Amino acid sequence: MTLKLYYTFGTCALASHITLIEAGADYELQRISFKDEDHKKPEYLKLNPKARVPSLVTDEGVLTETPALLAYIAQKFPAKNLALIGDPFAFAKVQEFNSFLCSTAHINHAHRMRGYRWVDAADEHSIKAMQKKVPESVGEAFALIEKHMLKGPYVMGDRFTICDPYLFTLSQWLEGDGVDLTKLPRVAEFRARMSERPSVRRAIEEETKKAAA
Amino acid sequence: MTLKLYYTFGTCALASHITLIEAGADYELQRISFKDEDHKKPEYLKLNPKARVPSLVTDEGVLTETPALLAYIAQKFPAKNLALIGDPFAFAKVQEFNSFLCSTAHINHAHRMRGYRWVDAADEHSIKAMQKKVPESVGEAFALIEKHMLKGPYVMGDRFTICDPYLFTLSQWLEGDGVDLTKLPRVAEFRARMSERPSVRRAIEEETKKAAA
Numbered sequence: 352m353t354l355k356l357y358y359t360f361g362t363c364a365l366a367s368h369i370t371l372i373e374a375g376a377d378y379e380l381q382r383i384s385f386k387d388e389d390h391k392k393p394e395y396l397k398l399n400p401k402a403r404v405p406s407l408v409t410d411e412g413v414l415t416e417t418p419a420l421l422a423y424i425a426q427k428f429p430a431k432n433l434a435l436i437g438d439p440f441a442f443a444k445v446q447e448f449n450s451f452l453c454s455t456a457h458i459n460h461a462h463r464m465r466g467y468r469w470v471d472a473a474d475e476h477s478i479k480a481m482q483k484k485v486p487e488s489v490g491e492a493f494a495l496i497e498k499h500m501l502k503g504p505y506v507m508g509d510r511f512t513i514c515d516p517y518l519f520t521l522s523q524w525l526e527g528d529g530v531d532l533t534k535l536p537r538v539a540e541f542r543a544r545m546s547e548r549p550s551v552r553r554a555i556e557e558e559t560k561k562a563a564a
Numbered sequence: 565m566t567l568k569l570y571y572t573f574g575t576c577a578l579a580s581h582i583t584l585i586e587a588g589a590d591y592e593l594q595r596i597s598f599k600d601e602d603h604k605k606p607e608y609l610k611l612n613p614k615a616r617v618p619s620l621v622t623d624e625g626v627l628t629e630t631p632a633l634l635a636y637i638a639q640k641f642p643a644k645n646l647a648l649i650g651d652p653f654a655f656a657k658v659q660e661f662n663s664f665l666c667s668t669a670h671i672n673h674a675h676r677m678r679g680y681r682w683v684d685a686a687d688e689h690s691i692k693a694m695q696k697k698v699p700e701s702v703g704e705a706f707a708l709i710e711k712h713m714l715k716g717p718y719v720m721g722d723r724f725t726i727c728d729p730y731l732f733t734l735s736q737w738l739e740g741d742g743v744d745l746t747k748l749p750r751v752a753e754f755r756a757r758m759s760e761r762p763s764v765r766r767a768i769e770e771e772t773k774k775a776a777a
Contacts, residue, residue, distance in 0.1 A: 400712045401664070411653040416663035418631065423656035440624040443636035450629035451614070454667040462682045469675045469682070469701060470693040480683040480690040488682060499613045 352427075355379045355408040357398065359390070360558045363457060364405035365523075367420045368558065369516035372550040374428035382561045418449040421513035433513050445507060448500055448514045456496070456521050459488035460528055486529035493525065497535045504544070519545040565640075568592045568621040570611065572603070573771045576670060577618035578736075580633045581771065582729035585763040587641035595774045631662040634726035646726050658720060661713055661727045669709070669734050672701035673741055699742035706738065710748045717757070732758040 354376055358364030371378045383389040383404050390402045398413050399406040407414045407423070414420055422445075425434035435441035461468070462481040470477040496518070500506065506514035522542045525532060532539050545551055567589055571577030584591045596602040596617050603615045611626050612619040620627045620636070627633055635658075638647035648654035674681070675694040683690040709731070713719065719727035735755045738745060745752050758764055 400708060401668075409653065412657075414653075414656050414660055416660045416667070418663045419656045419659035422659055423652055426652040426655065439636055439639040440622065440627075442639070443627050443632045444625075446632035446635055447627055447629045450631045450663070450666060453663060454629070454671060455614075458667060458671050459682070469672070470690070470697050474693050477683070477690040477693040480687050484683050495613060 352410050353377045353379060354424075355381055357381045357383050357395070357404055357406040357408070358558065359383045359385055359404045360561070362404050363417050363453075363517070363520055365554060365558065366417055366513075366517040366520040367405050367407065367424065368554040369519070369550050370421050370424045370433065370513055372553055373511070373516070374424050374431055374433060376424060376428055380557060380561060382558075416453070417517065418446065418453050421449060421517060422446070425513050433511070435507070435510065435512060441507070445512050445514055448506055449517055451492075451495075451500070452517050452521055456489065456492040459485065459492050460521070460524055462488065463528060486531075489525070489528045490530045490534070493522075493530060493535050493538055497537050501537055501541060503537060503541070506541075515545060516551070519551060565623050566590045566592060567637075568594055570594045570596050570608070570617055570619040570621070571771065572596045572598055572617045573774070575617050576630050576666075576730070576733055578767060578771065579630055579726075579730040579733040580618050580620065580637065581767040582732070582763050583634050583637045583646065583726055585766055586724070586729070587637050587644055587646060589637060589641055593770060593774060595771075629666070630730065631659065631666050634662060634730060635659070638726050646724070648720070648723065648725060654720070658725050658727055661719055662730055664705075664708075664713070665730050665734055669702065669705040672698065672705050673734070673737055675701070676741060699744075702738070702741045703743045703747070706735075706743060706748055706751055710750050714750055714754060716750060716754070719754075728758060729764070732764060 354371065356364065356367055356371065356378055358368060358380060383395065389395055390404065396402060398408065399415050401415060405417065405420060407420050414423055422434050426436055434445050463485045466478040466481040502508040505511050506518055519542060522538055567584065569577065569580055569584065569591055571581060571593060596608065602608055603617065609615060611621065612628050614628060618630065618633060620633050627636055635647050639649055647658050676698045679691040679694040715721040718724050719731055732755060735751055
């Protein structure tokens with residue numbers, strides 16, 4: 352089985368990309384350029400009518416939404432036990448964390464560049480008001496992670512799981528969001544450590560090469 | 565094992581409540597009043613520092629985030645196969661749907677009453693601008709569900725899954741959000757049918773009784 356990941360550089364698709372490498376999966380990459388509006392072209396909308404990334408094409412059909420992709424990759428490649436899925440409570444904690452990232456941390460971040468989803472695009476005052484709140488709203492989400500969720504050394508403690516590539520990916524955006532990293536020493540240490548991991552280096556290198564090509 | 569669900573009437577906690585009944589679980593309910601700010605009291609913050617509902621207290625610890633709770637209940641009570649978890653692709657489709665509900669449909673809705681999460685609470689212009697966009701943003705999320713996701717008769721087709729209580733719960737809010745139901749005939753039919761289901765009637769009755777008590 353070859354899996355094909357449609358991704359855009361600088362997006363949360365990186366989490367699935369890293370996880371494919373960690374799982375030892377055979378995969379292909381297909382870059383989607385937001386600038387060229389690839390995500391709005393008919394051939395992509397056939398795969399993903401939501402016009403978002405990532406999309407993962409499998410032998411059985413297309414999958415979208417990062418938390419779903421991460422658990423799927425973990426379940427298809429069980430040797431690494433990346434989602435702790437055999438233990439319902441442990442798996443639920445993994446899913447709880449990833450759900451918080453997708454529905455709170457990522458959403459708060461999205462108000463910086465995608466405010467038009469929630470107010471009229473021409474309403475400059477409201478678009479700016481949203482951007483102004485981002486350091487606080489993303490900062491609060493990450494303060495919860497720093498204090499209550501990141502057990503250390505990995506998110507779930509001693510075991511590397513699908514939570515780690517996802518947190519790493521979102522933590523890359525903190526400076527851009529104007530969040531003060533000095534208030535998040537454990538997240539900062541986690542991110543620095545993860546950035547040295549071979550799977551992370553390889554994923555970023557592959558996406559950067561494609562972006563430059 | 566008794567599971568204790570902390571819920572607030574009128575929130576997405578209803579999805580977990582219905583699922584507990586469908587699973588045949590032993591459960592207790594604990595109402596959290598937003599009006600009385602129960603969710604901000606120290607005893608609740610100890611359970612759930614995010615100050616949100618639902619929270620599910622298990623013998624092993626506390627779980628939060630609806631998609632995580634739904635998959636957990638399904639996995640703990642496997643007889644009904646409520647999440648199709650034995651089939652990685654089918655389970656991923658279930659998770660993809662629930663992830664879309666939590667990170668897109670519910671989030672768009674939340675801009676009507678919880679806009680202060682993403683702009684300064686005193687900025688009336690922006691708060692109103694967000695509210696004004698809700699019929700469109702929630703309408704678009706549900707148009708995707710209507711056209712691409714709801715297979716019928718259940719979300720996943722012939723099988724009732726954890727997607728159904730979750731979609732039912734969010735579809736209860738459409739009129740309040742100003743969405744035109746006549747454009748969503750399949751969602752409207754699904755909702756009407758689900759509202760007659762014994763688990764749904766019982767969950768709503770239990771929450772209503774507690775709310776009145």
